Amino acid sequence: MRSRIRLRQIEAEAEGYLELGMPHHVLEALARLGDATALSSHALYLQGEALKTLGRYAEALVPLVEAARIAPGNVHVWLSIGWCQKRIGRIRAAIEALEEALAVAPGEAIVHYNLACYFCLAGNKSRALAHLAEALLIDPAYRDRIGDESDFDAIRADADFQALTSVIV
Secondary structure (H helix, E strand, O other), X not given: OHHHHHHHHHHHHHHHHHHOOOHHHHHHHHHOOOOHXXXXXXXXXXXXXXXXXXXXXXXXXXXXXXXXXXXXXOHHHHHHHHHHHHHOOOHHHHXXXXXXXHHXXXXXXHHHHHHHHHHHHOOOHHHHHHHHHHHHHHOHHHHHHHOOOHHHHHHOOOHHHHHHHOOOO
């Protein structure tokens, strides 16, 4: 019982450090828990998020993948795995992670938006546009992100993309 309370306290501390943008402190706090194999899925997620924040994407995948194994229903873990996979050039693996996220949370606009980005990078325009359309249907505010999103550069001049992303007033 006491160890469970300690785990929750350290997780809360690590969450606070993450929110404050102090990833090194997150890792230090979690290190006090000892053996990394005994961490909860949430602690593993926090560890992965800290490593991701530090730009250590390949390292972040280790705890994130373990967190997904323990808690496959956590959409945030799948989003982080996809984010890291993309940044180390594994677009196919990023898509696979987001497809897992989609199975968990089909109504989340961020999942569809990120899938649109990843499919665009993979050269699959039709799937990219389908997911972008779904993201915009769920949350039209995602339209504001499109202009600055370099992932769409390959299809930005495409007539279908322009038709989907243009605002009619």
